Amino acid sequence: MPRMSRWGMVCCLTLEWLALGVWVGGLLVLIGVVIPAVFNTFGGQDIGGLFLTQAFEGYNRFVIGAVAVMCAAAWYRWWSGDQAVAVARGELALLAGMVLIAGIIIVVLHPYAATLQAQAFAVKEETARKAAFEALFRVLMPVRSIYMVNLVLGIVLIGLKAKQSLSQNGVVA
Numbered sequence: 294m295p296r297m298s299r300w301g302m303v304c305c306l307t308l309e310w311l312a313l314g315v316w317v318g319g320l321l322v323l324i325g326v327v328i329p330a331v332f333n334t335f336g337g338q339d340i341g342g343l344f345l346t347q348a349f350e351g352y353n354r355f356v357i358g359a360v361a362v363m364c365a366a367a368w369y370r371w372w373s374g375d376q377a378v379a380v381a382r383g384e385l386a387l388l389a390g391m392v393l394i395a396g397i398i399i400v401v402l403h404p405y406a407a408t409l410q411a412q413a414f415a416v417k418e419e420t421a422r423k424a425a426f427e428a429l430f431r432v433l434m435p436v437r438s439i440y441m442v443n444l445v446l447g448i449v450l451i452g453l454k455a456k457q458s459l460s461q462n463g464v465v466a
Contacts, residue, residue: 302370302378309366312359313454316391317447319352320440338426339414346407353399360392377461384457387450394443398436406432 327348335341367388370378409432413425 302373302375305366305369306378308362310454312362312366313447313451315355316359316363317444317451319355320444320447323348323352324440324444342410342414346410349403350407353395353403356395357399360395363388364392381453381457384450384453387446387453391443391446391450394439394446398439398443402432402436402439406436 328345331341331344331348335344367380367385371380406429409425409429413422413429416422416425
């Protein structure tokens with residue numbers, strides 16, 4: 294027997310889909326629009342780099358909110374006991390992977406890259422500046438790849454949730 298109202302579940306699912314949309318959509322916008330616009334508009338690596346650092350810090354704050362909403366929604370759906378909105382193991386595994394990856398980026402990699410960026414911008418001597426930027430780019434390459442993995446996991450999670458929705462409504466998926 295379900296433990297909540299239909300409206301409670303509608304609100305839960307709406308917030309969950311919205312959080313997933315912010316997570317995936319925000320990253321798509323950053324990758325597909327913001328990064329190319331910055332490098333085609335801003336006049337210099339320093340200004341463009343600082344702008345992108347700030348943009349990704351803002352995105353990361355949204356991801357923290359999305360994590361909170363998605364985890365709370367998964368718990369609420371599990372707690373409800375309603376089989377129509379049951380939390381599948383695959384869904385939990387994808388969400389856990391996404392949260393782990395986001396945590397590594399937000400807590401470890403992004404702050405480290407921001408520190409390296411600040412150091413590179415502070416160096417005036419050309420050889421030392423080049424070495425500092427090389428160190429920064431060695432960190433940014435895997436960070437970009439990890440963001441892409443998280444994007445793919447988010448898209449897979451959307452597909453899994455869509456498939457579950459269709460299965461719940463008697464549509465063969």
